[in-house]
Amino acid sequence: MKKIEAFLKCVDCGKEYDLSQVRYTCDCGGTLDLTRDLSGVDGEELKNLFDSRWGQKWGATASGVWRYKELIFDIPDEQIVTRMEGNTRLYPAGKAGEYAGLKNFFLKHEGENPTGSFKDRGMTCGTTAAKYYGAKTVACASTGNTSASMASFAAVSGMKSVIFIPEGKIAYGKLAQALAFGGKTLQIKGNFDDAMSLVQDVCRELNIYLLNSINPFRIEGQKAIGFEVLQQFNWEVPDWFVIPGGNLGNNSALSKGLQELYQLGIINKIPRIAVIQAEGSAPLAKMWKNHTPFEPVKDPDTIATAIKIGNPVSWKKSLRGLEWCNGVVESVTEQEIMDAKAFVDMAGIGAEPASCCSVAGAKKLVDMGVIDKDAKVVGILTGNVLKDPDAVIGYHKDELASMGIKGNFANKPLVIDANVAAVKAALEA
Numbered sequence: 209m210k211k212i213e214a215f216l217k218c219v220d221c222g223k224e225y226d227l228s229q230v231r232y233t234c235d236c237g238g239t240l241d242l243t244r245d246l247s248g249v250d251g252e253e254l255k256n257l258f259d260s261r262w263g264q265k266w267g268a269t270a271s272g273v274w275r276y277k278e279l280i281f282d283i284p285d286e287q288i289v290t291r292m293e294g295n296t297r298l299y300p301a302g303k304a305g306e307y308a309g310l311k312n313f314f315l316k317h318e319g320e321n322p323t324g325s326f327k328d329r330g331m332t333c334g335t336t337a338a339k340y341y342g343a344k345t346v347a348c349a350s351t352g353n354t355s356a357s358m359a360s361f362a363a364v365s366g367m368k369s370v371i372f373i374p375e376g377k378i379a380y381g382k383l384a385q386a387l388a389f390g391g392k393t394l395q396i397k398g399n400f401d402d403a404m405s406l407v408q409d410v411c412r413e414l415n416i417y418l419l420n421s422i423n424p425f426r427i428e429g430q431k432a433i434g435f436e437v438l439q440q441f442n443w444e445v446p447d448w449f450v451i452p453g454g455n456l457g458n459n460s461a462l463s464k465g466l467q468e469l470y471q472l473g474i475i476n477k478i479p480r481i482a483v484i485q486a487e488g489s490a491p492l493a494k495m496w497k498n499h500t501p502f503e504p505v506k507d508p509d510t511i512a513t514a515i516k517i518g519n520p521v522s523w524k525k526s527l528r529g530l531e532w533c534n535g536v537v538e539s540v541t542e543q544e545i546m547d548a549k550a551f552v553d554m555a556g557i558g559a560e561p562a563s564c565c566s567v568a569g570a571k572k573l574v575d576m577g578v579i580d581k582d583a584k585v586v587g588i589l590t591g592n593v594l595k596d597p598d599a600v601i602g603y604h605k606d607e608l609a610s611m612g613i614k615g616n617f618a619n620k621p622l623v624i625d626a627n628v629a630a631v632k633a634a635l636e637a
């Protein structure tokens with residue numbers, strides 16, 4: 209297989225840069241894509257190479273990201289920083305499928321990655337790039353999962369990590385991971401968007417490698433979610449992907465990867481993508497529905513803290529992808545998110561609140577007649593159920609009234625006397 213050369217290209221003005229120097233944005237201020245010239249590449253040969261690595265037991269290409277390295281970041285195996293991420297399961301949605309009104313609904317559980325979220329797919333690629341550029345320290349602003357992931361990959365590769373998080377607004381499981389993995393954790397007096405702008409200044413001035421999703425290498429790693437789903441379906445293309453949207457990097461990655469497979473002839477049908485935002489932080493959904501210019505949301509709010517982002521960096525990449533695949537953007541309420549989550553959890557699968565936008569959104573789009581109930585649909589579950597135990601307990605104890613959320617499908621814990629009669633009564637209740 210001849211090496212496919214990659215370079216950076218501006219999303220706004222098209223200017224190109226080679227990979228010889230660290231770069232996150234174009235001279236014009238636009239965001240950058242890692243791009244490659246795919247003309248003359250034999251798609252069939254590439255697909256066979258990917259298939260030949262399936263089930264490999266050891267080595268970098270046993271990873272569910274680096275299995276596709278020719279389309280991600282083609283670098284010698286020994287330079288790769290990996291935790292054998294990816295290789296996550298694809299489940300029939302069970303009760304969550306019935307809830308959404310879909311007969312052919314699958315859930316791709318990215319919460320089964322090493323640190324419990326899809327961020328590991330981007331981070332394996334981002335930290336590999338950091339090493340490639342000789343970085344000693346990496347940094348990110350994070351609503352939680354990015355920092356948990358970065359701290360882990362930095363630790364594995366012997367780099368230092370610095371984390372900027374919005375003060376008091378991060379789920380417990382995620383903060384715990386960042387501290388445990390040794391990330392220098394700075395709580396910023398401000399929201400995620402404030403932390404995001406600060407970290408960019410800090411990286412520029414202190415020569416630290418920036419690993420927010422503005423980093424073009426992270427998006428490349430995240431493309432592997434779509435690649436892996438297709439490979440799990442033997443390259444048969446589903447009708448829809450439904451995916452939560454916060455900073456909007458993940459759906460941009462999904463469409464970018466699919467576009468490349470389509471260009472290579474590895475797939476011959478374009479699936480549609482539905483991006484789902486939480487109503488309280490839905491700048492893209494607003495723009496989409498009202499046909500208005502993009503406008504950040506000032507005080508984003510949602511129980512789904514992973515997507516509580518008012519000024520997403522990747523909105524242009526996201527729109528470009530949605531236009532390509534005839535996608536849609538929708539928003540869901542807090543109650544819809546947590547009720548959908550109850551069914552994802554009840555199905556025995558489980559995921560954190562933001563992830564369950566996929567199921568809440570699928571249900572809404574089926575109800576609206578946008579998604580056909582017979583369609584083959586893949587919902588992306590982005591994070592693990594244990595990331596945010598407070599949200600789970602709050603819902604099941606019906607203690608989220610202050611957030612306007614009812615425990616409609618609560619499974620309340622009962623306090624009973626320590627005797628058989630009391631147990632019998634509880635079981636019959």
Ligand SMILES: *Cc1c(COP(=O)(O)O)cnc(C)c1O
Nearest residue numbers: 353454455456457458514590591
């Ligand atoms: C980061 C994250 C998202 C949002 O992904 P974006 O790329 O920011 O749109 C959704 N769910 C979980 C669990 C996340 O960690």
Ligand SMILES: [Zn+2]
Nearest residue numbers: 218221234236
């Ligand atoms: Zn530019």
